[in-house]
Amino acid sequence: MGEVLAVVIDGIVYSSWLFIIAVGLTLIYGVMKILNMAHGSLYALGAYAAASLGGRWLAGGHAPFGIYAILIAAALAVGVIAGPLIEKGLLQFMYGREEIVLVLATYALFLILEDAIKLVWGVDPYFVTEPYSLLGSVEIGGLSYPVYNGVLLLFSIFVGVLLAWALGWTRQGKMLLAVIHDREISAALGLNVRRVYLVTFTLGTTLAAIGGALTSPTIAVAPGIGVQVIVLAFAVVVIGGLGSFAGAALGSLIVGMVRSGAVHYLPEVELFSIYLAMAVVLIVRPKGLFGGPEPRRI
Amino acid sequence: MSVSNGRGRNMRRFVLSGSVLAGAAAAGIALAAAAQTKVESKPVKIGLVTFLSGAAAGPFGVPARNSAELLADAINAGKLPAPYAKPGLGGAPISLVLIDEAGNTTKQVSEYRDLVQRQNVDLVIGYVSSGDCLGIAPVAEELKKLTILFDCGTPRIFEDATYKYVFRTSAHAAMDNVGAALYVLDNKPDLKKVAGINQNYAWGQDSWNDFEASIKTLKPQVQVATSQMPTLGAGQYGAEISALLSASPDVVHSSLWGGDLEALVLQASPRGLFKKSTVVLTAGETAMFKLANQIPDGTIIGARGPHGVFAPDNELNRWFRRAFEERYAVPASYPTYHMAQAILGLKAAYEKAQAASGKAPTPEQVIAALEGLSFETPSGTVKMALGKGHQAVQGTAYGTFKLQNGKATLTNIRRYAPETVNPPEGVKTADWIKASLKRPGS
Numbered sequence: 001m002g003e004v005l006a007v008v009i010d011g012i013v014y015s016s017w018l019f020i021i022a023v024g025l026t027l028i029y030g031v032m033k034i035l036n037m038a039h040g041s042l043y044a045l046g047a048y049a050a051a052s053l054g055g056r057w058l059a060g061g062h063a064p065f066g067i068y069a070i071l072i073a074a075a076l077a078v079g080v081i082a083g084p085l086i087e088k089g090l091l092q093f094m095y096g097r098e099e100i101v102l103v104l105a106t107y108a109l110f111l112i113l114e115d116a117i118k119l120v121w122g123v124d125p126y127f128v129t130e131p132y133s134l135l136g137s138v139e140i141g142g143l144s145y146p147v148y149n150g151v152l153l154l155f156s157i158f159v160g161v162l163l164a165w166a167l168g169w170t171r172q173g174k175m176l177l178a179v180i181h182d183r184e185i186s187a188a189l190g191l192n193v194r195r196v197y198l199v200t201f202t203l204g205t206t207l208a209a210i211g212g213a214l215t216s217p218t219i220a221v222a223p224g225i226g227v228q229v230i231v232l233a234f235a236v237v238v239i240g241g242l243g244s245f246a247g248a249a250l251g252s253l254i255v256g257m258v259r260s261g262a263v264h265y266l267p268e269v270e271l272f273s274i275y276l277a278m279a280v281v282l283i284v285r286p287k288g289l290f291g292g293p294e295p296r297r298i
Numbered sequence: 299m300s301v302s303n304g305r306g307r308n309m310r311r312f313v314l315s316g317s318v319l320a321g322a323a324a325a326g327i328a329l330a331a332a333a334q335t336k337v338e339s340k341p342v343k344i345g346l347v348t349f350l351s352g353a354a355a356g357p358f359g360v361p362a363r364n365s366a367e368l369l370a371d372a373i374n375a376g377k378l379p380a381p382y383a384k385p386g387l388g389g390a391p392i393s394l395v396l397i398d399e400a401g402n403t404t405k406q407v408s409e410y411r412d413l414v415q416r417q418n419v420d421l422v423i424g425y426v427s428s429g430d431c432l433g434i435a436p437v438a439e440e441l442k443k444l445t446i447l448f449d450c451g452t453p454r455i456f457e458d459a460t461y462k463y464v465f466r467t468s469a470h471a472a473m474d475n476v477g478a479a480l481y482v483l484d485n486k487p488d489l490k491k492v493a494g495i496n497q498n499y500a501w502g503q504d505s506w507n508d509f510e511a512s513i514k515t516l517k518p519q520v521q522v523a524t525s526q527m528p529t530l531g532a533g534q535y536g537a538e539i540s541a542l543l544s545a546s547p548d549v550v551h552s553s554l555w556g557g558d559l560e561a562l563v564l565q566a567s568p569r570g571l572f573k574k575s576t577v578v579l580t581a582g583e584t585a586m587f588k589l590a591n592q593i594p595d596g597t598i599i600g601a602r603g604p605h606g607v608f609a610p611d612n613e614l615n616r617w618f619r620r621a622f623e624e625r626y627a628v629p630a631s632y633p634t635y636h637m638a639q640a641i642l643g644l645k646a647a648y649e650k651a652q653a654a655s656g657k658a659p660t661p662e663q664v665i666a667a668l669e670g671l672s673f674e675t676p677s678g679t680v681k682m683a684l685g686k687g688h689q690a691v692q693g694t695a696y697g698t699f700k701l702q703n704g705k706a707t708l709t710n711i712r713r714y715a716p717e718t719v720n721p722p723e724g725v726k727t728a729d730w731i732k733a734s735l736k737r738p739g740s
Contacts, residue, residue, distance in 0.1 A: 006544060010537035017534065115351065123355040125557060125588065129564055137568055143543050144569045149536065219533050220560030224353030228531040263537040264544075267526045271498045 005141040007260045013149045015256030016156035017215065021229055022236040023163065023248045024207030030180040030243025031200040033099060034091065037106040039208050039233060040226030041113035042082060046209025047216040047225060048121050049074040054128035054216070067131050075213035079206025087201040092194070110230075118223055125220035132217035152214055159207070160249055167245065176200060180243055235274050239281045241288030250289055254281075340658075341393040342386075342648075344370075345413040347406070347424025348449075348637075350398040353531060357556045357584040358426045358633045359399060362449065364626050365634035366423070369641045370394055372621065379613045381674060387645055388652040388659075395419055399426060403433035410434055414443045420661070421445065423640045426633070428452035428500050435464045444661050448640035449633055451501060451602070453727040456685025465668055467643040467680065468636045469692045472727040473719040474553070474580045474602050475505050479512035480719070480737060481598060481696035481712055482549050482578060489513075491523045493547035493575070495538055495562065497554060498527040505553035505580060511731045523547040533561045539571055547575050555581040563592050572597055578696075583607070584631045586699070590706035597699040599708060604677045605635035607708055608695035615676035639675045639690065643682075646673035681716070684723055691716045714738065 021043060028036045053074040054067050090109065094102050135147035167173035178186045179196045187193045211229075219225065236255050240247025255274050262273035269276075281289060346366050349359025370392040372378050376385030386392065395417055397409050406425075413419050421444040425431045431450035438445035438461070445464050447455065451471030455464070483489060492513055496502030506525055513520050523545035526538040539562075542550055550571070554562055559579065566572060572594040579585075583601035586593065593599075601608050606629070609615045618638060622630040647668035651659035659667070669687035673680055683691040693716045697708030718738045721730035 003544060006540045007537075010540050013536055014534065118351055118355075123351070123360050125356055125560055127560075127564075127588075129592070132564070133568055137570075143540055146565075146568055215534075218561065218565055220557045220564065222353060222356055222557040222560070223351060224531060225533060225557060228529065228533060260537045263526065263528075264541050267524060267538075267541070270527060271529055 003264060006143055007257075007264045009140060009145065010263070011253075011257035011260035013145075013153060013256075014260060015252040016153040017211070018232060018236050018256055019156045019249055019252040020152075020159060020207065020214065021211040022233045022240075022252055023159070023245065024204035024211070025233045026237045026240065026243055026245060026248045027163075027207070028201060028204035029237065030245070031176060032091075032095075032197050033183075034102045034106065035099070035242075036204065037103060037230065038086070038109040038113055039204075040228075040230035041110050041117070042078070042205050042208040042226075043212035043215075043229050044117055044221075044226035045078050045082060045113065046075045046212030047219075047221045048117060048126065048212075049078045049209070050213035050216045051126035051128045051221040052121070054131070055126065058128075058130060064130055064134055067128075067134075071128075071131060071213045071216070072210065075209040076206060078209040078213075079202060082209070083202030083205035084198060086205070087198050091201065092197075095197075110226075114223070114226070123223055125222035126216075127220060129217050148217065155214065159210075163245060172199070232274070235278050238288055239278050241291030244288065244290035247288055247290035339390065341391045342421075343393050343395060343417070343419045344644075345395045345397060345410075345417065345419035345422040345424070347397045347399050347409070347413075347422060347430075349400055349426055350396070352400040353556050353558075354426055355400075357631070358449065361584075361626075361628075361631055362426070362633045362637040363396065365622065365630070365637040366394060366641060368622055368625055369638060373641070373645065379617050382614075382642060382645055384649065387648040390658065392641075397424070399424065399430060403427075403429050406430045407433055407437055410437055411441070414441050419443075421644070421664075423448055423637075423644070425450050428454075428504075431455055431466075435459070435461055438463050444665055446640045446644060449636045452504060453721075456689040457726045460686060461688060463665065465643075465682065465688045465690075466685070467639040467682070467690045469603055469690055469694070469716075469720060470727075471501070471505060471553075471602070472508055472721060472731070473692070473694045474600055475508035475551075476512045476719045476731065476735065477694040477696055477714050478551060478578050478580050478598070478600060479509055479516060480714055482513070482576075483516055483737065484712060485598075485698075485710070486548060486576065489517060489520055489548050491521045491545070491547040492549045492551060493523040493525065493542055493545050494551040495526040495528065495535070495542060495554065496552060497530040497558060499530050502527065502530070502553055506551065508727065508731060509551045509580075511728065512735055515731055515735045516737055528558075531558065533558060535562050535565050539566045539569055542566075542571055543569065543574060550575045550577045551580070552577060553580045555584065559585050560589060563589050567592055567594055581632075582699075584633070586706050587629055587631075590701060590704075593699050593701075593706070595698075595700050598696055599699050600694070600696050601632040602694075603632065603635070603692050604695050604713065605632035606630060608697065608711065608713075609635065609676055610678045612674075612676070612678070614674060618676040635675070635677050639677065639680055642675050643668065643671065643673050643680065643690075647671055683716075684720065686723075691720050694719050 025039045028034055050071045054070050057070045094105055132148045137144040137146050167177055175191050236251040240251030258273050258277045262270040348362045349355045374386055374391045423446045425447050426449045428450045431447050435455055447466040453470045453472045494506045496506045524541055528538055578598040580600040582599040583606050619630050647664050651663040651667040671682050680690050680692055693714055695711055695713045697711040700707050700709045721727050
């Protein structure tokens with residue numbers, strides 16, 4: 001019984017981490033039909049910015065609990081600066097081309113950003129562990145868990161609810177949903193599709209950066225942290241259905257639970273378990289769990 | 299047509315031919331002299347392949363490159379202590395061509411071919427990744443280019459094949475995990491349960507398999523509680539740590555390195571894993587100083603050999619540590635020592651071959667000199683005693699971490715002689731561990 005509890009807790013914690021990272025990716029794909037390969041680099045940028053700013057904040061002797069605001073502020077700065085820069089500087093010249101061209105462009109961007117990060121921050125790791133250790137741990141079912149993971153869980157639920165509200169109940173959000181559904185008709189109806197693209201991309205970038213910033217206290221911020229994240233985010237988004245926001249949530253939950261179960265009961269297959277889940281889902285529903293039917297266009 | 303004319307003509311002929319001869323001789327001597335100085339000062343071009351980007355750059359590639367540059371400069375200036383005081387490789391200056399090892403093995407093979415065939419290097423030193431080593435070795439044989447593997451751990455290179463052109467100047471990873479098992483049993487003779495967390499690729503799998511087999515041979519009653527195998531680069535170990543905590547092993551073995559190791563320490567330490575179990579970090583020395591405040595006392599740390607803080611107090615080591623810290627502001631970790639062994643081994647072989655032949659040696663002569671060579675390094679004596687003289691053998695050491703006055707130190711250091719932690723010639727590591735592994739003194 002204790003083992004099952006541990007599996008569930010670990011699964012939920014991991015799912016919440018995955019959700020924050022994957023939701024930005026699925027949003028960008030849903031609206032712009034771009035598979036953003038640079039998503040992992042933006043995650044890494046968020047982590048580095050948080051580590052640098054956080055380190056400066058603490059070195060300056062400011063209140064340690066302010067660091068949480070600093071992490072978010074760093075991520076917002078990265079998102080708000082990098083998002084429009086990339087969208088206006090690179091992507092806007094590629095709209096209307098085949099999807100593969102856009103994928104290649106974002107992949108090239110990923111490579112460039114990885115090297116740019118190395119140029120700015122070097123190859124040595126950065127640490128900003130105070131946010132993680134400040135909150136202490138709590139014991140559940142005989143095992144101790146850091147309270148920080150609970151904070152992450154709450155934050156991801158908050159982001160989920162906020163996005164759901166924004167997409168379903170605000171005018172901007174409904175415009176976004178309209179563009180997701182059909183870009184041409186939305187443009188014909190007078191929506192400024194280009195502006196929607198800019199807003200979406202910035203939002204997706206910010207979410208990736210927030211993922212990185214919130215993860216940074218638990219890891220060594222070093223080159224390469226963005227690479228594994230892209231793979232996981234893709235798996236989640238494919239399971240949930242590209243472009244589906246609820247799909248990202250469900251996909252994260254599935255991947256988190258499957259992986260947690262594998263780690264506890266059959267660690268040898270952990271490496272493969274996520275892809276097994278993905279394969280099973282795709283066999284049953286080739287477009288992912290919430291990938292809607294696509295009307296045939298003539 | 300007087301007698302004087304005839305004599306004059308002969309005289310002129312004599313003078314003419316004499317001066318031509320003298321001129322030719324002078325030219326010949328000048329050319330020979332020029333050729334001689336050209337041979338003496340023609341630089342030895344070394345292709346240096348190691349990680350300059352990506353996750354392995356910080357802990358391994360960049361320190362190794364720094365070590366190579368430090369040694370190349372010092373050797374060219376003749377600043378090394380004995381027996382390496384002669385400038386250059388027997389007078390020939392070293393020139394390095396740097397290549398990034400990042401990218402998959404296929405890419406590395408084409409980079410290697412480019413180094414050898416287009417850039418015409420005299421030899422190649424490199425390779426941290428076991429996958430790259432296994433891929434490059436046959437290509438080196440095919441292209442007949444002296445290649446010194448300096449860091450990769452897989453025992454398989456010289457156990458699965460024989461090479462003439464490939465050498466490895468550091469002991470392989472069997473030593474790390476056998477040494478870990480010996481140290482663990484020395485410190486915890488009534489060990490009951492072990493567990494592991496290792497990266498799921500060749501390095502992690504081989505490390506765990508060798509450790510598990512060693513423990514099982516030395517103390518068959520020990521149980522394996524769980525073997526966690528997260529993806530290389532996973533970085534999030536919440537579930538693995540929960541599984542390890544639930545299993546309550548006495549000892550947790552880990553060959554994690556770089557960002558993964560640091561993430562594990564950061565995530566596991568607050569949850570009490572290091573207090574509940576003794577954690578063995580076989581490659582822990584690279585993270586020891588950066589994470590000094592996070593690694594709990596009692597953690598067992600290895601440096602893949604007698605390197606870094608385990609290095610003996612000889613003149614070479616004193617010079618090396620001081621020069622490295624002066625130039626790069628950080629202590630010299632074990633990858634720097636692995637690189638030092640490659641370069642110093644090359645220098646020793648080169649000068650031995652040169653002494654035998656009286657002039658700049660051919661690559662074949664250097665290879666013959668390097669086979670079976672025994673040479674001095676900051677880590678002590680290295681003997682090329684396995685793989686028919688191509689694979690180095692050293693002893694190893696392990697210690698227990700203790701934070702003293704805010705500085706990372708290792709206590710309870712135990713050293714293990716080379717024969718106790720390396721298989722003998724001609725025997726595969728796995729077979730040796732299963733059949734003949736013994737605790738020293740038993």
